[in-house]
Amino acid sequence: xxxxxxxxxxxxxxxxxxxxxxxxxxxxxxxxxxxxxxxxxxxxxxxxxxxxxxxxxxxxxxxxxxxxxxxxxxxxxxxxxxxxxxxxxxxxxxxxxxxxxxxxxxxxxxxxxxxxxxxxxx
Amino acid sequence: xxxxxxxxxxxxxxxxxxxxxxxxxxxxxxxxxxxxxxxxxxxxxxxxxxxxxxxxxxxxxxxxxxxxxxxxxxxxxxxxxxxxxxxxxxxxxxxxxxxxxxxxxxxxxx
Numbered sequence: 001x002x003x004x005x006x007x008x009x010x011x012x013x014x015x016x017x018x019x020x021x022x023x024x025x026x027x028x029x030x031x032x033x034x035x036x037x038x039x040x041x042x043x044x045x046x047x048x049x050x051x052x053x054x055x056x057x058x059x060x061x062x063x064x065x066x067x068x069x070x071x072x073x074x075x076x077x078x079x080x081x082x083x084x085x086x087x088x089x090x091x092x093x094x095x096x097x098x099x100x101x102x103x104x105x106x107x108x109x110x111x112x113x114x115x116x117x118x119x120x121x122x
Numbered sequence: 123x124x125x126x127x128x129x130x131x132x133x134x135x136x137x138x139x140x141x142x143x144x145x146x147x148x149x150x151x152x153x154x155x156x157x158x159x160x161x162x163x164x165x166x167x168x169x170x171x172x173x174x175x176x177x178x179x180x181x182x183x184x185x186x187x188x189x190x191x192x193x194x195x196x197x198x199x200x201x202x203x204x205x206x207x208x209x210x211x212x213x214x215x216x217x218x219x220x221x222x223x224x225x226x227x228x229x230x231x232x
Contacts (some may be wrong), residue, residue, distance in 0.1 A: 037168070044226040045160070045168065045211050050219060059219030062123075096199070100158075100173045107174055108158040108213050112167045120144060 002026045002111040004096050009116030016086050016120070022079040022096030022113055030054070030074040033099040033106035036081045038092035039115075046092075049081065050099070053106070064090075086120045093117050124148050126214050128224035134202045134231055141226045143194040144212030150193035155214040157195035159188055162226075163208045171210075172197060199229075207231045 004082045008020040022034070022095040028051040036048040058070050079096050094116055099111030125147040134140035144157055151157060159172040170179040172188035175195065185200045195214070199206055211223045 037223075039162075044209075045162070045213075045223045047213065047221040047223055050221065057219065062218070095167060097168075100177075107156050107215070109160075109168075110158075110170050110173055111178065112170070114167050 002098060004098065004111060004113035005027075006094065006096055006113045007117035009094065009118045011119045011121060012083075012086055013122050014120055015086060017082070017084045018086065018118060020081040020083065020094055020096075020118070024077045024079065024096075024098070027098065029077040032101050034070075034072065035097045035099060035109045036068075036070060036078045036079075036094060037097055037109060038090075038094045040092040043092075048094070051079070051104055053101075080103070083118065086118075088120050091118060091120045124171050124216065124222075126212065126222045126224040128210075128212060128227045130225065131228045131230070133230065134199070134206075136202060136204060136231055138202050139198065139200045140202060140229065141191070142197045142199075142210055142212075142229070143191065144196070144214065144224050145194040146214075151190065151195045151214065153190060155195070155216075157188065157190075159186075159195075159197045159209045160211045160213070162211065168211070202231050204231050 003025045004039045005023045034049045067085045071080045098111040099106040100110040127145045160168040162168045176188040209226045211226045
């Protein structure tokens, strides 16, 4: 079955950087787009970024564009999110999610990992 | 900037039917927004209920259904149960690769 396991979360100072990873198994990793979604304490879900199956297309929420970078290594079945210039409001649980795909077209998140907590604090 | 709107809270009696909606601050939701619905309880990862408007995710009971009602996407729960008490989120495709979640609806079953 589809499994997604996030790692790399922790406590980081404002202005700092962190790289999150998402190890995938149970499906053909290189055939699916992948999303990052976060949930800040006391807030709702926020879509962060998506990357196409081959990494050629990447899209970001306005709140993170220019600070976060999504990438993938299809040889390692791993998705990444590089977080830079971190702010207190980036504190959240970060989830990776596999998209629902029909043929070459992928859509919204469908299968979810358990998340990893990022805390931005001095 | 267009905002995705959901009712902040809703209440339903056990065994009752409730319809949660997902709209836009400007404009109408259609199937071209590929609405999806998720359930999240505290401390848990989101669970996908419905994707691309009305496709039910594997293992989701058929008392959960998705549709377009008027100018909004809708999630209908028939025969509500106590463990349906949760927060429900919709997400819409806004074009140019961008997805936006609604603020969520906290459903109480009592």
